[in-house]
Amino acid sequence: MRILVVDDAPFIVRALRDSLEARGFEIHDAQSGEEALSAYRNLRPDVVLMDILMPGMNGISVTREIMNMDPSANIIVITAIGKPGLEKECMDAGARGFLLKPFQIQDLLDIIGSLPRKDDER
Numbered sequence: 001m002r003i004l005v006v007d008d009a010p011f012i013v014r015a016l017r018d019s020l021e022a023r024g025f026e027i028h029d030a031q032s033g034e035e036a037l038s039a040y041r042n043l044r045p046d047v048v049l050m051d052i053l054m055p056g057m058n059g060i061s062v063t064r065e066i067m068n069m070d071p072s073a074n075i076i077v078i079t080a081i082g083k084p085g086l087e088k089e090c091m092d093a094g095a096r097g098f099l100l101k102p103f104q105i106q107d108l109l110d111i112i113g114s115l116p117r118k119d120d121e122r
Contacts, residue, residue: 001112004043005029006036006062007051007078012101016049019105033057033065040066040073047112050095052079052086060093067094074115078103 001024005016008031017027028043030036033056040048048066052059059077066073076097077090087098097111 001047002026002028002043002045003112004036004039004045004048006031006033006039006048006054006059008032008054009051012051023109031055033059033062036062037065037069040069044070046074046117047115048073048075049108050075050077052077052081052090060089063090063093063095072116076108076111076115078108 003020003025005013005027006029007013007016013029017029020027028039028045030039032054036048036050050059050063059079063075063077066075073094075095076099077095078099078101079086080101082100090098096115099107099111
């Protein structure tokens with residue numbers, strides 16, 4: 001399964017890469033919203049792990065753009081922002097999951113496991 005990690009914090013990308021590659025996932029990354037859109041077009045990943053606060057476009061805007069491009073996209077928002085209403089805003093934009101940092105890797109794996117497989121939808 002191919003996962004695109006979108007986060008501008010290198011230590012978060014590295015931690016996710018290490019945890020997920022050890023479990024057999026193929027990991028790609030992008031450090032900004034613009035990079036994420038380009039990477040999504042090129043890779044068509046099975047899952048996108050999306051941060052909210054990034055330089056340029058924020059994660060909600062990027063989520064909307066990806067959903068416009070591919071309504072079957074599986075986007076999980078992973079953020080340190082715990083403001084009221086943010087989870088609903090992300091889900092309304094098209095995200096299929098939401099996790100607050102810090103989180104347990106098993107919680108992320110559970111959400112990934114619950115997502116529809118892109119192959120199942122074709």
